[in-house]
Amino acid sequence: MGFFNFKNKKIQLEDDIDETMYLSVKEERRIAKENKKVFRDYTKLKRRKNVSEEEYLTQMRDSANVVEFDDLHTYFYTDVGTVKSVNGVSFDVPQGKIVGVVGESGCGKSVTSLSLMQLVQAPTGQIVSGSIRYQDATGKCYEITDMPTDAMLHIRGKDIAMIFQEPMTSLNPVFKIGNQMDEVVLLHVEDATSESAKARSIEMLNLVGIADVEKVYDSYPHELSGGMRQRVMIAMALSCDPRLIIADEPTTALDVTIQAQILELLREVKDRIHGSIMLITHDLGVIAEMADLVVVMYAGRIVEKGTVQEIFKNPKHPYTIGLMKSRPGSQNTGDRLYSIKGQVPNPINMPPYCYFYNRCDKAFAPCSQSYPDLMQFSKTHFANCHLYDPKYASDLKDEKMEKQNG
Ligand SMILES: Nc1ncnc2c1ncn2[C@@H]1O[C@H](COP(=O)(O)OP(=O)(O)O)[C@@H](O)[C@H]1O
Numbered sequence: 001m002g003f004f005n006f007k008n009k010k011i012q013l014e015d016d017i018d019e020t021m022y023l024s025v026k027e028e029r030r031i032a033k034e035n036k037k038v039f040r041d042y043t044k045l046k047r048r049k050n051v052s053e054e055e056y057l058t059q060m061r062d063s064a065n066v067v068e069f070d071d072l073h074t075y076f077y078t079d080v081g082t083v084k085s086v087n088g089v090s091f092d093v094p095q096g097k098i099v100g101v102v103g104e105s106g107c108g109k110s111v112t113s114l115s116l117m118q119l120v121q122a123p124t125g126q127i128v129s130g131s132i133r134y135q136d137a138t139g140k141c142y143e144i145t146d147m148p149t150d151a152m153l154h155i156r157g158k159d160i161a162m163i164f165q166e167p168m169t170s171l172n173p174v175f176k177i178g179n180q181m182d183e184v185v186l187l188h189v190e191d192a193t194s195e196s197a198k199a200r201s202i203e204m205l206n207l208v209g210i211a212d213v214e215k216v217y218d219s220y221p222h223e224l225s226g227g228m229r230q231r232v233m234i235a236m237a238l239s240c241d242p243r244l245i246i247a248d249e250p251t252t253a254l255d256v257t258i259q260a261q262i263l264e265l266l267r268e269v270k271d272r273i274h275g276s277i278m279l280i281t282h283d284l285g286v287i288a289e290m291a292d293l294v295v296v297m298y299a300g301r302i303v304e305k306g307t308v309q310e311i312f313k314n315p316k317h318p319y320t321i322g323l324m325k326s327r328p329g330s331q332n333t334g335d336r337l338y339s340i341k342g343q344v345p346n347p348i349n350m351p352p353y354c355y356f357y358n359r360c361d362k363a364f365a366p367c368s369q370s371y372p373d374l375m376q377f378s379k380t381h382f383a384n385c386h387l388y389d390p391k392y393a394s395d396l397k398d399e400k401m402e403k404q405n406g
């Protein structure tokens with residue numbers, strides 16, 4: 001039985017849950033009881049009022065970064081056990097750069113970005129440990145995980161804006177586009193009037209390449225096409241000059257041609273606001289075109305990170321290599337698209353060794369024994385994989401010999 005630290009308090013972890021996933025009534029009760037305790041602690045923490053700013057001011061590790069994730073753990077306390085959606089994630093978003101976060105569906109990309117926005121569904125979902133540091137335009141740095149909700153409201157949607165995959169879920173169907181856009185400006189821009197807000201909204205709609213601006217301003221979301229709605233979302237995100245845009249699968253719901261237009265637009269937008277973009281996608285093609293830096297996630301952890309050149313020219317982790325091979329248009333031999341075999345392990349019950357072990361075609365003995373350490377290949381290139389650990393070089397050689405000899 002283990003412990004984890006929840007805001008400097010020790011909380012007991014459940015026993016390892018039986019592989020079968022069938023829970024006995026006793027286990028269900030135990031989980032419910034544990035969850036209740038976690039929820040109570042959490043609610044107390046978040047209800048704090050009049051928290052002084054000193055309590056959540058911090059320092060960046062590198063002042064060139066807008067955001068630093070540092071060993072972030074975000075869990076969901078569900079009825080069947082604790083889902084470790086984000087399980088020790090660390091990476092930086094430098095000022096003026098596009099950071100691509102890539103990985104198969106369910107690997108924790110969205111929960112990572114929701115953690116940054118303090119939008120993880122509470123009390124089930126909680127940031128249990130780690131840091132998220134954010135630096136504003138004046139150089140002030142905030143520890144997001146310690147910020148009370150009311151302080152967060154000044155950052156969310158203003159300094160950090162979010163664009164989602166399906167705009168229909170973020171646009172309210174019963175209000176006209178114009179009203180919704182004006183509201184964002186009125187909320188965040190001091191002494192904005194309804195006239196100045198409308199002027200700003202129209203300006204932004206023009207900026208994102210919408211032709212009949214007045215008409216769109218007066219439309220309801222359902223009257224627009226998917227591509228148009230996504231443009232509106234980008235316009236809305238831009239209206240407060242954000243320092244960071246989080247784009248979570250921004251083009252997944254769109255046709256290929258529209259997809260290219262929206263990506264181009266995002267790139268223009270980034271240069272215009274001199275800001276950064278955290279671009280989340282399962283599509284390596286999008287990353288190749290857009291990103292400066294790449295973070296590869298698997299089962300709640302980062303398995304590899306580096307510059308876009310490093311990741312594409314010299315991928316190290318077998319998972320990254322598999323993702324590359326499964327891209328349409330990559331040099332596949334037959335007429336069938338390659339796909340990585342097997343499934344992601346159960347997120348409630350992760351093994352104590354490499355999470356990719358059961359799917360990896362390069363696995364050797366140590367891979368089923370311990371979780372790999374972080375290996376460094378350049379100033380910017382890292383991967384967690386035993387294949388590159390000098391400690392295991394001789395095991396690897398032995399194994400290769402054995403295979404060759406039959
Ligand atoms: N509200 C929730 N309750 C329970 N589990 C959740 C919730 N939201 C996400 N998860 C789980 O967290 C993991 C990561 O999800 P997510 O970050 O959405 O993945 P993706 O990489 O596709 O964006 C998944 O296993 C998912 O089932």
Ligand SMILES: [Mg+2]
Nearest residue numbers: 109110111248
């Ligand atoms: Mg997602």
